[in-house]
Amino acid sequence: MKRITYISNFSRPLSSDEVNQIGEVSVRNNSRDQLTGALFCFRNIFYQILEGEEDAVAACFERISQDDRHDRVFILKVEQDIEAREYPDWSMKTVLLDENSDTLVRPIKNMLDSLSKTHRIMEKYTSEFVRSTIENGENPLLAPSRKKEAVVMFADIVGSTTLAELLPVEKVTAMLDAFYDASISSISAQGGDVLKLTGDGFMARFAGDQSQAAVEAAVALQKHLQTIRLNSPEDSPLKYLHAGVGITRGTVLEGNIGSGSRRDYTLLGDVVNTAARLEGVTRRVERGLIFDDGIFEALSNRDRVRKVGLYRPKGKTVHLNIYTIDDPSMSLTMNGNLLREKLQENLAVATS
Numbered sequence: 001m002k003r004i005t006y007i008s009n010f011s012r013p014l015s016s017d018e019v020n021q022i023g024e025v026s027v028r029n030n031s032r033d034q035l036t037g038a039l040f041c042f043r044n045i046f047y048q049i050l051e052g053e054e055d056a057v058a059a060c061f062e063r064i065s066q067d068d069r070h071d072r073v074f075i076l077k078v079e080q081d082i083e084a085r086e087y088p089d090w091s092m093k094t095v096l097l098d099e100n101s102d103t104l105v106r107p108i109k110n111m112l113d114s115l116s117k118t119h120r121i122m123e124k125y126t127s128e129f130v131r132s133t134i135e136n137g138e139n140p141l142l143a144p145s146r147k148k149e150a151v152v153m154f155a156d157i158v159g160s161t162t163l164a165e166l167l168p169v170e171k172v173t174a175m176l177d178a179f180y181d182a183s184i185s186s187i188s189a190q191g192g193d194v195l196k197l198t199g200d201g202f203m204a205r206f207a208g209d210q211s212q213a214a215v216e217a218a219v220a221l222q223k224h225l226q227t228i229r230l231n232s233p234e235d236s237p238l239k240y241l242h243a244g245v246g247i248t249r250g251t252v253l254e255g256n257i258g259s260g261s262r263r264d265y266t267l268l269g270d271v272v273n274t275a276a277r278l279e280g281v282t283r284r285v286e287r288g289l290i291f292d293d294g295i296f297e298a299l300s301n302r303d304r305v306r307k308v309g310l311y312r313p314k315g316k317t318v319h320l321n322i323y324t325i326d327d328p329s330m331s332l333t334m335n336g337n338l339l340r341e342k343l344q345e346n347l348a349v350a351t352s
């Protein structure tokens with residue numbers, strides 16, 4: 001048997017009647033499917049435990065996940081091969097905690113409140129790998145390291161040191177937020193996973209056969225940044241939000257690296273260094289996206305690909321063919337010095 005525990009948010013305000021109706025349908029279906037568990041509802045949050053035979057749990061959870069009365073379904077725990085049910089007498093005990101003022105229930109409310117807050121924070125910091133491992137009922141800390149083919153992307157904001165030096169902290173934070181929003185949405189829309197935020201950039205990974213998707217994600221990211229620049233007021237530093245992206249592919253070592261107290265799920269290998277070095281070349285060639293032969297050869301659509309030339313990335317002994325995508329959003333004429341000039345001009349106007 002299997003047990004799933006998750007939390008989710010109301011997707012719209014739901015009355016007590018509507019929640020009770022979910023409970024009634026659940027009891028009817030779960031009695032038929034021999035599922036048991038509990039559904040707590042508190043401050044627009046659902047907290048549910050569902051247990052039973054593996055296939056029945058999977059089928060029911062599939063229906064629940066698709067239900068548009070809630071969203072942001074975040075699995076807290078999956079227990080496989082459980083021997084006994086925790087709630088054998090409840091087809092689905094539905095409890096509306098908001099309506100219960102019993103002092104004994106107060107600690108449970110507090111606990112659920114802090115649990116949901118903690119998990120909303122964790123959700124933002126958790127990589128797709130860790131999340132999917134938990135969803136498969138495995139412990140990510142025990143996942144073995146393995147060699148695999150991957151497409152690796154590095155990206156970095158242009159002139160981040162200058163930004164940090166010249167701008168107040170709130171403006172730097174706003175720029176980073178805009179950059180990460182654009183990046184994470186573009187990467188995940190194409191099936192990639194942002195594995196690491198580096199402070200002013202990120203490392204992302206796509207499956208080994210996803211070169212085209214990685215390029216599309218980088219193009220979407222650059223277009224997104226271009227839109228931000230165009231739509232920002234003249235005196236906003238967002239006008240100067242540029243980033244370079246480098247992509248390559250090959251064999252990486254992927255897994256948990258670190259000590260007992262602090263572990264990190266990451267990628268290692270020459271491919272990772274090459275992606276980082278390629279990203280560094282974007283400034284030299286004034287293109288916001290570049291990639292090498294490995295990616296070029298794997299692309300299914302080369303219509304917009306343009307060869308930039310033969311370059312030796314810093315720290316590399318070999319020269320690499322460098323390619324980009326022909327699109328106005330790929331132009332990268334911004335650099336640290338120019339950025340400094342622009343920001344100082346803006347500051348002078350603002351204080352005069």
Ligand SMILES: Cc1cc2nc3c(=O)[nH]c(=O)nc-3n(C[C@H](O)[C@H](O)[C@H](O)COP(=O)(O)O)c2cc1C
Nearest residue numbers: 022025026029030046048060063064067069070092
């Ligand atoms: C938070 C939440 C929990 C739910 N729990 C269950 C459940 O335990 N069992 C169930 O059959 N349906 C549950 N549902 C309802 C399903 O999403 C779905 O509407 C229902 O299973 C469809 O049943 P029907 O085909 O009999 O109409 C839940 C819905 C929500 C929003």
